[in-house]
Amino acid sequence: MSIEYLPHTADIRMRLEASSLPELFQEGLLGMSGILKEKFCEREKELSLQIPINISATDPGCLMVDFLSEVLSVSYTEKAIFCRMELTALSETNISAKIYGAPYSELDEEIKAVTYHEAEVKKNTSDLWESLILFDI
Numbered sequence: 001m002s003i004e005y006l007p008h009t010a011d012i013r014m015r016l017e018a019s020s021l022p023e024l025f026q027e028g029l030l031g032m033s034g035i036l037k038e039k040f041c042e043r044e045k046e047l048s049l050q051i052p053i054n055i056s057a058t059d060p061g062c063l064m065v066d067f068l069s070e071v072l073s074v075s076y077t078e079k080a081i082f083c084r085m086e087l088t089a090l091s092e093t094n095i096s097a098k099i100y101g102a103p104y105s106e107l108d109e110e111i112k113a114v115t116y117h118e119a120e121v122k123k124n125t126s127d128l129w130e131s132l133i134l135f136d137i
């Protein structure tokens with residue numbers, strides 16, 4: 001599994017890589033959390049907030065964007081950063097999960113939106129799942 005932040009004007013591009021689709025979505029959650037508050041999930045042990053998430057989309061790339069967008073919305077509404085998820089169901093077009101988070105006092109970076117521009121989820125030549133996500137900051 002790996003997370004790599006790539007330079008992009010006024011945006012943050014994030015490339016994810018994982019051995020399975022569930023791991024890829026967990027990496028996406030952790031990656032976005034790391035943008036909002038660096039190392040928050042490494043330090044925070046008490047994830048007291050639990051929120052159910054159910055998303056359907058037309059393809060895996062849209063599903064990743066819609067999932068992260070919903071988590072971002074809940075993060076701002078609840079003033080919490082989400083670090084872990086428990087999957088109920090996952091396919092290439094649907095995700096049902098419970099996300100776990102903790103309150104934050106302030107953010108390092110505010111994300112305006114998770115964009116569909118360049119968004120993709122696919123298997124690469126190494127048979128690993130990978131995703132490219134662009135965040136508008």
